[in-house]
Amino acid sequence: MSRAGWKVILFMAVCGLVFERPAAAATHTAQLGGTRVVWNALLSGEIDAYPEYTGTLLQEILASEGLSTVDELSVALSSRGIGMTASLGFNNTYAIGMRSEQADRLGVKAISDLRGHPHLVFGFGNEFMDRADGWPGLQRHYRLPQTDVRGLDHDLAYRGLEAGTLDAIDLYSTDAEIAYYDLRALQDDLGFFPEYDAVVLYRLDLAERAPPVVASFHELAGRIDAATMSTLNARVKLAGESESAVAAGFLEQSPGLQIEPGTDTAGQRWWQRLWQRTAEHLALVAISLSAAILFAIPLGILAARRERVAHVVLAAAGILQTIPSLAMFVFLIPLLGIGGPPAVVALFLYSLLPIIRNTYAGLKDIPAPIIESAVALGLPPNARLRVVELPLAIRSILAGIKTSAVINVGTATLGALIGAGGYGQPILTGIRLDDMGLILQGAVPAALLALLVQGLFEAIERTLLPRGLRLQTNALGATD
């Protein structure tokens, strides 16, 4: 990723690896979607390096190659221009976890014991639900009879388990929550889960561009064992320390590691952080909204002039509006990569409909006698639009822009999913760490910004609205 210098990437490689599950992370300040997204970002050169698990590579990403050993994997990777370090020291494999108390009561020790309890409710992370080395494979391997299996966010799954709405969930063997929630990781007695050794993947051209970086990746090998990993995880998840502080502490206490922690938001004061997120959020909103205004108003005008165009344009914009934002991001990533650009494009597309529709409706709602007078005066179409029609439609157009702006501010929080930053950043991290304070740090400013934007547009409306129209409203208001 271009805006992250190599130090940051290296730093992320360390702390991402320390704190993320195989769901994977490429940037630290900006979290990314699934493993595939990050892998593609590495292949296309969007990012230079990220931590990955050998199991994910063998079972999922390169599953079609039929590789079985780490050496074969290494060859397959280098043919794609990707290098790989040796194992960093821990095997973070999948496990199935239950509450210890319930497991004891039902006499469940190993995964095969689950066969005797078909009515248990399972809740798995969305990745685990879909991947070949996740639930589908596990179910076949163990011939598990359970039918009530739900896909949900992994962090929410712990809460579901604790509340008793779920009986078993997927875990990682280094998860901090195992001890915290008093869970039992069931024994993989039929040997289904592959090894998940942590490694760092990097682009081979990075070795030319920044040899010391690649050297320090290799220095990390064998440095982090499972116990260290769980401890570090617990300090973040359970003790609430910041990820970067824990990572930096780990690096300092590991003599011989020549790795400098990169710049990171966690080192900033809260107001600096707030300012940075505000700037990111505002940039997303401002760019996408202004582009949408410039694009949607002419489209609305065109639609008002030609009924056929209106049908097509309004239908197309309506369909765009119904695409879930996550799906929209996933469509855009292959085209635009990750970070700001796809987020801006998605927000732009979502902002179109209200503006197009209101421009169209505002122009169509002008009383016929007024249009007729303008035509009869001899004003040519463009002058008519400028002098008569647009001023009369301005209230409706501004209302459309206001709607778009408020939707835009809200939707921009989802930009954090694909690394675009903004107020969504603390919200996402907060959900992951179950930290309400962090969630509020994003949600409150986002709500305030929405109110502010709304107020701003109301002020603009007051100044832009011709006085004659305001009078008309007052006169109408007085009669009812």
Add this chain to the structure above:
Amino acid sequence: MLELSQVSKRYGDNHALKSVDLAVAVGETVVLIGPSGCGKSTLLRLIVGLLRPDSGTVTFEGQVLTAASLLKTRRRMGYVIQEGGLFPHLTVRGNVSVMARHLQRDAAWIETRLADLAGLVRLPATLMDRYPAELSGGQRQRVSLMRALMLDPDLLLLDEPLGALDPMIRYQLQQELKAIFDELGKTVVMVTHDIAEAAHFGQRLVLMREGQIVQSGSLKALAENPAEPFVEAFITAQLEPMSRLNAVLG
């Protein structure tokens, strides 16, 4: 100056005008009269080019109106729409001068012309910066008229210019309008459904029914030699309230 020949217009299967012929000479005032829905406004819209005839031709100053010539000829016509049609977002000044400004007429010329027209229609100069919503109905009609007269058109088309006014103001404006027309010597085609008003303005009345011209001539000619019973019935119906009034007042 203006000639309609075999003009027909349909809205769907509603024949609003059926083969209408009408000629208007320079300086003449012609008044279109007839019951509601008989096609008076449609006829004016065809002349100003807001509608195109389904068949037949409209000729203005020797030229057949075409889509290409419309923009130019419209500027030689002043049209006062039935509902007034003032732009609510523009002041009186803005409404009246909108076309002159589009044609980039000199600002001083515009101001002089505005003052002249305001004097002509007796609109106080203090109202120049008001919006239509701040004017009375009669004042709005005067502004519509000013707007139609701004570019000194050869032909004035007035669609019930006094329609929405109360009888007192209406009477006063009738007197004033007549004086204005006489003073300017313009060719005027005017629509009304009030026969007294028609007689007041028109040398020539054109009586319409269901999209056709029934009879054309002075009120006297229409009353004395009605072309069909409808003409007599129409005139009688309009005069009836008057004679009842006269009977009461003795």
